[in-house]
Amino acid sequence: MRLVISTTHPIQYQAPLFRALTRRLDLTVLFMMRQTPQGQAAGGFGVQFEWDIPLLDGYPHVFANNVAIQPSSDQRHGIRLQDHEALLASLRPEALMTLGWFPHGYLQVIHSASRQRVPLVCRGESNLLSGRSLLKRFVKFFYFRRLFARFQSFAVIGQRNREFYRHYGVPESKLHFAPYSIDTNRFAAQFQRHRSAVRQPAPWRIGFAGKLIPKKRPLDLIDAVARSQHASRIQVVIIGDGPLRGEVEANARSGHVQIDFRGFLNQSEIVAKGYADLDALVLPSGEYETWGLVINEVMTGGIPVIVSDRVGCAPDLVENDQTGYQFPSGDVPALTRQLDQLVTRLESGHDFAPAVHQTIARYSLDRTVEGVLAAVQATQKRR
16 A cells, blocks of 8 residues: 655654554655754754764655745744645555644645545644634634544544544544654663663652753753752753753752753664663653653653643653652642652652553554554545
8 A cells, every 4th residue: 555644854753653664555755844953953952963863764755845935844834845746646645644734835735635536644743732812722623623624534642632633523433543652662772771770879860851942841840859858869960952051050050959961962872871870751841742752762761750731641651650740830849749759759669660661562663553554544444
């Protein structure tokens, strides 16, 4: 079966899925733009870089002609395609899966597929957590109901993503669970190689991994540790970079928080130099954290997590006192209480790893592949 997947640009989390699907389908990936080191920095990483693992090896792919004046995957008009209809027709897909609907280039591909009578599968990340005015909610309600009616099936990444589609009228029969996942085997092998089985009880290394930007709320973690009753026995490990680094450093100094900046770490070194010695990871994000794949990454190593209730993966991966803890986004005292609970449990000798491993096993790359295949096959039945 010939499947075309349309996505914005090569992304480190998507490449393993494309390679796995190639073993099961006649797949071609249609990229709508090329990312640059400068674009990565502008996207919040804080440094210019190229990913150090191959993103284009192991699966067929083509690049569309993006004629946007300022190419970007984060702006609605950052992707405007030219000659895409002929390109899509030349690939002769029996189904097309889009990995979202923003920016504008996605809509161009969706419209082209509809005109060519190609069945459509949607795999987006959105949920209902983002705050919107009453007017915007009203407009989106009708817009999404009309857009989603074009799709024959949906590959659902998690519980909140399912709630999103149901809210906009997608019937349950069109939804197929294809959990958000990472390159499970590669991360598991790296943890096995680098993670020590024995940890010293102090300092407890509490990590933050991600862009140092406002929506990730890294300052909340610094403030919570400064208030913690265990503050003298906690070291905050920052994996990442971005515009808030100076403020994070200043708050850590004023709050007498021990901090270890490890900077941006590329994919080949993220476990060995970033995650391997952590005791827990905190993701205190506010709005627009549609999932949080760093949680999948650290949980592959048996590491517990603390996440805000705005992190999309929370209901799927975080079970209270088993795999970690949740707290209301922006509520620093609540985050402090969860940190204190976590450290108290660690100091009692509690091992979170068995429950963490059991939970993350349900969000493997193999499960994702099976879910995508089910969604694609459903389009042929409906067709």
